[in-house]
Amino acid sequence: MNSQQNKPATDEAPPTPGPTYCALPLYQELEDTLASLKKAFVNCSDVIYRPFCLFDNRAACLLYLQGGDSHSVDADILAPLTMKPAGHDAGPLSLDDIQRTYIHIADATRRTTLQDIVSDVMAFRVVLLIAFEREALSLNAMKYPQRAIAEPETESVIRGPHAGFTEDLDTNVVQVRRKLHTPDLKIEYMELGSYSHTKVAILYLEGVVNPNLVTEVRERLGRIQIDGILESGYIEELIEDTPYSPFPQIQNTERPDVVASLLLEGRFALLIDGTPLALMAPINLWGAMASPEDYYERFFITNLLRWIRYLFLFVALFLPSIYIAVTTFNQEVLPTNLLLSIAAARENTPFPALVEAFSMEITFEALREAGVRLPKTVGQAVSIVGALVIGQAAVQAGIISAPMVIVVSVTGIASFCIPRFNFAISIRLLRFPMMILAGTLGAFGIFMGSLVILAHLCALRSFGSPYLMPLAPFSASGLKDTVVRVPWWAMRSRPYQTSKINIARQPQSTTPKQRLPRPSRQNNQGGA
């Protein structure tokens, strides 16, 4: 009862932080300003007040959060402001002079309200307050510890850049900017989360992206009125087109090169402070099956690997259901010898194929979950023990048939072949209803389930762009990067759906015919 009574009304305005500070201007007296700020930062023991005396004999105070590298504060702020320069005998300095002459920090901005000061201190900036000044200086002087740039573990490649995003937004923006040295790469910042004030950057390539798409992104992000954004997943769920779809409509990546490549195709990216994952949209099914390396390796091997991935996508989704259907309903489709082998293996098993498959798949998922959650060394041990228990002991004990172990193992491997982790999760999820359909209706059930999935995929949109584009709706030119990836010299246009305003990617100058000098023409010229 109490919980219901205390439950806030969800349709009302979103919760806002308590009114401990507001947009008041700074006081003339430094003590008054500090008193107000101390009230705002009550019980915030990590806020450091560093009072000192300016060389013109005025009182001053630095405010910043502890935990960072304060070398720059000492060297670039305190030292020049406390040591009286030779020849200075004038009265109090103006804030302009202090900022231009004595502070050796480029990123310095003026602040006039208490609210701005509180926000800046919370944003890891150093605030300089000086007595009798109605303005404060906000300085980017502290370096806080952050993770070094490393190769993303979830998207590792053999050929291609090995740098990945970190949790620091500025570092991530720089990484993308280093890929696209153009002022057309636009970066718009927003702050989301009434408590977290998470900085979010919208990245797009002007002149390539559809302007309506950028407007739509801004609108969708603007609607977010949540208390905190701690990871990209919050935003993904708050802005995707169809929240009830099992398929992801926004792609995430840890790789700056992937972000750059999608920006070049007229898509937008969101970089969020505090997470190494960038969000990108609009996406389609084929993008979910593409690996970054597809575009770096030569197209022959790329195509072979893509076809293997699509084959194993089918396996990951359907193999357990097909096994259930053919062993329970449609035995006639199997070759006689295979049927006899399966029948022999299942001769002593106590459970129906559906129950067997379900228990094995759930055990496999549990093993995988345990392997992910535990430390790496322990996780490997769990995997080995699990494999031994499932693969060996369960079969020898006659609880599980050997073909089912093969089916579950192949299915597990197949789901690892899908490059995009969030898409693989969808396939893993859909496998279970497909197994129920196969266990109740056989092949008919599988076809029915497949049709439902296909119809859903046809109707699905990612920021208004069809999920099966360019297959449905059909666009012949877009097929160059779907199931097959044509060589780069043949990809002369960008995807139509996302780059309508600037479709040309490159001219024909690098096609095989244009690439090499023509011997006949040379000979003719030489003869003349």
Added chain:
Amino acid sequence: MHRVPKIAFSRWLSVCLLPLFCTGCADATEVNRLAIVAMSGFDLVTPKSPASLTLATVQIARPSQLGGPETPSPAGSMKGFLLESGTGINVGAAFSDIQRQTSRRFYLSHRDATVVGEDYARHGISSLIDETLRNPQSRTRTFLLTAYHTQASHILSIPYGLNRLPSAAVVEMQESGEILPVDVKQFAQDMMGPGDPYTMGILPMLGIHEKNKYTFDIRHIAVYQKDHLVGWLSLNESSGFLFIMGRLRQDLMAVHLPGVPGTVSCTLLVLHTVKTIRVVRGKPQLTIETYIEDDIIENGTPLNFHEVVNTNQVRLVIQRNVAERMRACLSALQQRYDADCLGSGRLLYEHYPQVWRKIEPQWRSVFKTMPITVTVHCQIRRGGQVGPPIRPQSPTADWLPAHG
């Protein structure tokens, strides 16, 4: 706050629940609850009685004996299968009788071969053919064989040395290219068409090394008039029939050359037979042209087969030999059995439909007297890897080698 629309939710719920009410679950049978029939056989319980019951015998595979690396292979023994028999007034009733005796669900979809006993075949097998075509569980690609002078149940009781299931051996023999595979679908088409059907014969044989142990072989051609057996072609006639049908892919022929000591063996490379029918003065005439290409693989003669003159001798002998076999076969079909297993009736129907309609009622008598011309062309492609003969030349040879 957005809520899931009630209509959409009820739709999804109904879609999820509907499969549970479908009949699918009732049809489900786990694979280890099936009695997988590998081969079936049909006989008459009392062959001399016109109203005899049908005796059905089935080979049910024993999966527990057939799969797994630890299980020793049951090839050559009866461990791999279980024989069950049942009787009834027709095929379905006999199957039903077997089902009553079997704990598992009778499963016909993997039946590789069906053997009909000679008595049953002479009685007529239209009921069996109809069951195979009509029953959705049966498959029409089941090979059909006729037991040569014996009962089908006897054939089904014989294990095969190389295969775990005798049915697998039957399938491999049928697909070897040395005989003419006939399945139920083809038999039914021939039976219901203008011609007559045929099947291969299957016969039990005593093993050479194990005297009391039977094995089986597929030989001879069973000649049918529509649905009942009328007789058998001898081995020589059967060989001619295979050449006439032109579907042989493997054959080995050993021949004597006139006036030359020793024998020559040739293996078949290409066989192409063209049957054409013409109507002359209202009467059909059949022409059979056969083209053969052979390789010499054994030379027991003193001839050098790199000499064209010598290979010509082989060529002519093969031509004559094959033509004789074909004529013997044609004679048996036309004179002895009155059965058009050659497909000449179908040819006439396809090329001269109006003539066919006129002579259809008396087709058997027309077929009996129909002139058939046989032409055989033979080519020797290679004389073997070794040029000169290995056989030592006798100084007292009473024959003269040809010189090219």
